[in-house]
Amino acid sequence: MTIPPTHSATTVNGPTGEQRSVLPPNVVVEESAPLGADGATMSLMCVPTSDGDLPVAVRQWVDDDRSLTGRAAMWTAFQGAHVYWSSDRCAILAPKERLDSLRRVILEATRHERELQSIEHGVAEYWPMIESDALLAFAFNEKSIARQRELQARLQHALVLRARLARIAPYLLAPLEHPPTLASQVAERMRERLCTASRYEALGGQLDTIRDTYDMCAQRASDFLIARTGHRLEWVIIILLAAQLLLWTIEFLTAINL
Amino acid sequence: MNARVRSIDVLRTIALVVMVFVHFCENLAGYTPDIAGFGAPLFVFLSGASYFLWSDAKLARGSDPQDVSKVSVRRGLFLFGAGFLFNVFIWLPEDVFNWDVLTFIGCALLVLNIFRRASVAICVLVSVLAVLLSPVLQHMAGYLAFWEQGHFDYDWTLSDVLVGFLVTGYFPLFPWLGLSLAGYVCASRLYARDETDAARTRSAKRLALIGVALAALSVILVVTRPGTLGVAASRFFLGWDLYPPSVEYVLGTVGMAITLFAIGFQYLDLRPAPRQLDGVLDVAESFSRYSLTIYVLHHLVHIWPLWIYGICQGEDTTEYWQTALPLWAASVLAVVFLLGCWLVFHKLGQRRIWALEGCMRWVCD
Numbered sequence: 001m002t003i004p005p006t007h008s009a010t011t012v013n014g015p016t017g018e019q020r021s022v023l024p025p026n027v028v029v030e031e032s033a034p035l036g037a038d039g040a041t042m043s044l045m046c047v048p049t050s051d052g053d054l055p056v057a058v059r060q061w062v063d064d065d066r067s068l069t070g071r072a073a074m075w076t077a078f079q080g081a082h083v084y085w086s087s088d089r090c091a092i093l094a095p096k097e098r099l100d101s102l103r104r105v106i107l108e109a110t111r112h113e114r115e116l117q118s119i120e121h122g123v124a125e126y127w128p129m130i131e132s133d134a135l136l137a138f139a140f141n142e143k144s145i146a147r148q149r150e151l152q153a154r155l156q157h158a159l160v161l162r163a164r165l166a167r168i169a170p171y172l173l174a175p176l177e178h179p180p181t182l183a184s185q186v187a188e189r190m191r192e193r194l195c196t197a198s199r200y201e202a203l204g205g206q207l208d209t210i211r212d213t214y215d216m217c218a219q220r221a222s223d224f225l226i227a228r229t230g231h232r233l234e235w236v237i238i239i240l241l242a243a244q245l246l247l248w249t250i251e252f253l254t255a256i257n258l
Numbered sequence: 259m260n261a262r263v264r265s266i267d268v269l270r271t272i273a274l275v276v277m278v279f280v281h282f283c284e285n286l287a288g289y290t291p292d293i294a295g296f297g298a299p300l301f302v303f304l305s306g307a308s309y310f311l312w313s314d315a316k317l318a319r320g321s322d323p324q325d326v327s328k329v330s331v332r333r334g335l336f337l338f339g340a341g342f343l344f345n346v347f348i349w350l351p352e353d354v355f356n357w358d359v360l361t362f363i364g365c366a367l368l369v370l371n372i373f374r375r376a377s378v379a380i381c382v383l384v385s386v387l388a389v390l391l392s393p394v395l396q397h398m399a400g401y402l403a404f405w406e407q408g409h410f411d412y413d414w415t416l417s418d419v420l421v422g423f424l425v426t427g428y429f430p431l432f433p434w435l436g437l438s439l440a441g442y443v444c445a446s447r448l449y450a451r452d453e454t455d456a457a458r459t460r461s462a463k464r465l466a467l468i469g470v471a472l473a474a475l476s477v478i479l480v481v482t483r484p485g486t487l488g489v490a491a492s493r494f495f496l497g498w499d500l501y502p503p504s505v506e507y508v509l510g511t512v513g514m515a516i517t518l519f520a521i522g523f524q525y526l527d528l529r530p531a532p533r534q535l536d537g538v539l540d541v542a543e544s545f546s547r548y549s550l551t552i553y554v555l556h557h558l559v560h561i562w563p564l565w566i567y568g569i570c571q572g573e574d575t576t577e578y579w580q581t582a583l584p585l586w587a588a589s590v591l592a593v594v595f596l597l598g599c600w601l602v603f604h605k606l607g608q609r610r611i612w613a614l615e616g617c618m619r620w621v622c623d
Contacts, residue, residue: 228377231377232380235376235380235383236380239383239387243387243391246395246424247391247395249420250395250398250399250424253399253417253420253421254417254421256417257415257417257418
């Protein structure tokens with residue numbers, strides 16, 4: 001995720017405030033702030049301040065996040081509060097009485113962002129597989145039976161991804177609260193910067209394509225297996241009839257000397 | 259894997275050598291060697307395996323399945339016709355309907371062409387039924403009534419001819435169809451195109467075990483036969499016998515063929531054969547390439563002189579049947595024939611000649 005041009009690194013480093021190389025006093029750093037019930041955590045730095053600047057040391061702390069891997073962290077400033085965010089680390093600079101609500105908003109946004117990223121990675125893994133599996137959506141044969149379990153697992157995984165996306169949809173598509181609060185506005189700004197609505201829409205389309213493909217494969221496989229069982233039964237009946245006919249023929253031929 | 263399947267070449271050569279020795283010794287000297295009855299089942303089993311390899315290769319080269327069927331039918335009918343000609347010219351016209359190996363293989367090709375489209379389970383079912391039904395059919399047909407002094411003796415009636423074709427001839431459809439289908443199924447397991455070498459090795463081991471189990475079952479049935487009473491002994495388990503082909507005999511020979519096939523595949527096809535075997539494989543290739551021709555030829559060279567000499571002596575054609583030569587002379591002749599075949603066919607190599615195989619390809623393909 002990239003910082004929009006208006007909030008580029010140079011702007012942040014601008015000459016308006018004092019650039020401090022040490023962390024401000026009263027800083028609270030939570031190394032493992034819990035994101036949810038699944039045990040996921042993030043590092044959170046809460047700085048109670050009314051100062052309108054984002055100290056260099058704070059920026060440096062967030063930029064040191066290893067999960068960034070080349071991407072810039074996202075900066076949001078709103079009504080004197082600063083949020084400098086990456087998916088593993090976040091610094092919140094705000095008046096003390098607002099820190100708690102902002103902390104909750106950031107944890108929620110991070111949880112949903114990670115979930116969204118995880119679904120995107122899951123979907124990205126499907127495209128090379130779709131190339132080879134799409135053939136089976138048209139024709140399924142004896143040799144494809146070995147791949148049936150694989151296809152089944154892929155369809156199941158696609159459905160799970162779809163369900164996970166549906167579960168976070170209420171957050172991703174949440175309307176603006178009224179009356180607005182600082183927390184709700186920061187949450188809205190986060191959603192906007194992270195483009196959650198458009199990513200949700202794109203993911204929905206991609207997952208529909210994947211589900212449709214594997215749905216067709218499943219249908220073809222099912223049709224083939226049903227037909228195969230039917231054919232086998234037909235063969236067995238034919239063979240039994242042939243055996244009976246054979247016995248009758250031998251009996252007939254030995255009975256009358258043609 | 260090579261274009262030629264070395265294990266099949268070797269096994270087919272073994273089958274040919276056994277048949278040549280047995281036929282020379284039996285027909286010229288009246289002596290039946292202990293190896294009698296092992297060559298023909300192997301030959302029939304390999305015909306099924308070869309049909310799978312041939313049809314699979316055709317389909318893999320993009321041939322239309324319908325064209326493969328048409329060529330299969332033509333080849334089957336060609337061999338069926340060649341079998342009749344063989345019977346007329348070798349065994350003389352009165353034995354035209356004795357249903358020898360060639361007519362059986364021709365007919366088996368027609369049947370295999372039908373089961374080519376069926377699943378392995380169906381092929382196995384038909385193969386098992388062909389073996390298990392044959393004692394019942396033999397009993398119903400009165401098998402022994404068709405055989406006199408070890409020879410198939412039929413009346414020239416439609417019912418005798420048809421019963422001979424199905425049950426009572428030298429190589430009737432039942433139970434020999436079981437061996438052809440077994441060969442086809444085994445080859446489809448071992449030479450499946452999409453399988454990995456590891457999977458093929460597993461299949462080979464499984465087949466070898468099945469083969470050994472069938473052979474062991476046959477031995478148990480033969481050994482315990484004296485203790486078997488009633489219908490089972492009189493109709494189903496007749497002991498080790500080629501005429502009529504008993505359940506024990508068929509189980510034993512099919513078990514032997516499956517085991518040899520699996521071992522041959524494992525040691526000759528799946529991995530490079532040892533260089534010391536190059537000479538043997540070269541001989542095997544020459545024999546296997548012209549197996550049908552050698553089968554016809556070996557009858558021609560030892561049966562015709564017998565007939566001709568009989569006529570020249572003013573006797574019946576069969577006067578010197580089984581009494582013409584002492585055993586050692588018949589054995590030497592068999593060796594000389596095999597050496598002659600190797601020299602001629604090795605010299606010819608892959609050149610297209612008008613042998614039976616070349617004629618079949620020219621007419622049918």
